[in-house]
Amino acid sequence: MKLEIRNIHKSFSGQKILKDISFQVESGKAMGFLGRNGAGKTTTLRALMGVFKQDAGEFLMDGKIFNPDDYKVGYLPEERGMYPKEEIGHQLRYFGMLRGGEKKEIEANIDYWLGRVDLLEYKKKKLETLSKGNQQKIQIVEALVNNPDIVILDEPFSGLDPVNSMVLKDIILELIKKKKLVIFSSHQMSYVEEFCDEITLINKGEIVLHGSLQKIKEERGKDRLRLKTSASEDTLYSVLSPHGLKDLKKDKLSYILHMAENTESDAILRPLLDSNVEIESFSPYYPTLTDIFVETAGEK
Numbered sequence: 001m002k003l004e005i006r007n008i009h010k011s012f013s014g015q016k017i018l019k020d021i022s023f024q025v026e027s028g029k030a031m032g033f034l035g036r037n038g039a040g041k042t043t044t045l046r047a048l049m050g051v052f053k054q055d056a057g058e059f060l061m062d063g064k065i066f067n068p069d070d071y072k073v074g075y076l077p078e079e080r081g082m083y084p085k086e087e088i089g090h091q092l093r094y095f096g097m098l099r100g101g102e103k104k105e106i107e108a109n110i111d112y113w114l115g116r117v118d119l120l121e122y123k124k125k126k127l128e129t130l131s132k133g134n135q136q137k138i139q140i141v142e143a144l145v146n147n148p149d150i151v152i153l154d155e156p157f158s159g160l161d162p163v164n165s166m167v168l169k170d171i172i173l174e175l176i177k178k179k180k181l182v183i184f185s186s187h188q189m190s191y192v193e194e195f196c197d198e199i200t201l202i203n204k205g206e207i208v209l210h211g212s213l214q215k216i217k218e219e220r221g222k223d224r225l226r227l228k229t230s231a232s233e234d235t236l237y238s239v240l241s242p243h244g245l246k247d248l249k250k251d252k253l254s255y256i257l258h259m260a261e262n263t264e265s266d267a268i269l270r271p272l273l274d275s276n277v278e279i280e281s282f283s284p285y286y287p288t289l290t291d292i293f294v295e296t297a298g299e300k
């Protein structure tokens with residue numbers, strides 16, 4: 001399946017919130033929909049799910065207008081919609097049936113996913129008796145109980161500790177392996193880069209970056225090297241400027257060297273060695289997703 005989000009516009013009270021949003025997602029891949037608070041992620045996902053209608057543009061699934069009711073969709077909305085005072089198993093059954101699942105399959109899925117998030121023992125407990133993070137995991141289970149083909153998760157990592165974030169990362173990987181079409185929004189970059197093939201970065205209602213994360217990293221890392229050394233900036237400039245160093249920037253304990261186009265790393269390493277500059281490590285530089293995010297969506 002291929003979902004195309006095409007030229008979506010949306011305003012609220014005359015204020016443009018989404019400005020010509022376009023990107024695509026395919027089954028068997030996870031699309032990380034990233035952006036700062038207020039960028040327009042939830043608004044895009046709500047329009048996709050038909051919570052309200054966009055002012056212009058269309059959502060297409062395999063070339064046809066996408067109507068969520070025609071597909072098995074698992075949706076984790078930003079406003080988590082479960083009932084605090086109801087028994088967890090009872091609610092999961094109810095929501096699963098509501099979304100057209102079969103009773104037996106839903107029961108098996110409930111047990112499977114509750115087991116996967118290590119909460120099977122809470123099946124008969126009321127939702128409100130769980131911690132916030134565990135309630136969040138139950139909401140994620142709710143999105144999966146009907147064995148959806150399309151999974152849309154709005155900020156699924158929010159409120160999860162690092163261990164539970166890893167559990168969710170593995171769940172998303174499992175969904176990709178099962179060829180589901182997965183979109184999740186996030187403003188937290190860690191975890192995302194470990195498993196996301198593709199990213200779409202939205203800023204102030206506009207798409208500012210879209211594509212393969214690996215390719216984006218390679219492009220952004222082009223003509224850049226990472227050097228860990230105790231040498232000063234002045235020393236590095238004086239040794240390397242004649243050999244293609246354009247500028248450098250301190251990054252934690254190392255330097256990111258920005259070279260003139262197509263400078264070979266050898267052309268940099270040799271003068272460093274010849275000048276007896278102490279080198280702790282020397283490697284290609286690939287920016288982290290956080291670097292890319294801040295560089296692209298950060299306030300200038």
Ligand SMILES: Nc1ncnc2c1ncn2[C@@H]1O[C@H](COP(=O)(O)OP(=O)(O)OP(=O)(O)O)[C@@H](O)[C@H]1O
Nearest residue numbers: 012013017035036037038039040041042043044187
């Ligand atoms: N129903 C609405 N009426 C008016 N303004 C709205 C409405 N829904 C969203 N907005 C505005 O649209 C903008 C984008 O909000 P949205 O929730 O899509 O951002 P987001 O990227 O999901 O942010 P976050 O990461 O904080 O959830 C915000 O400025 C918000 O105030």
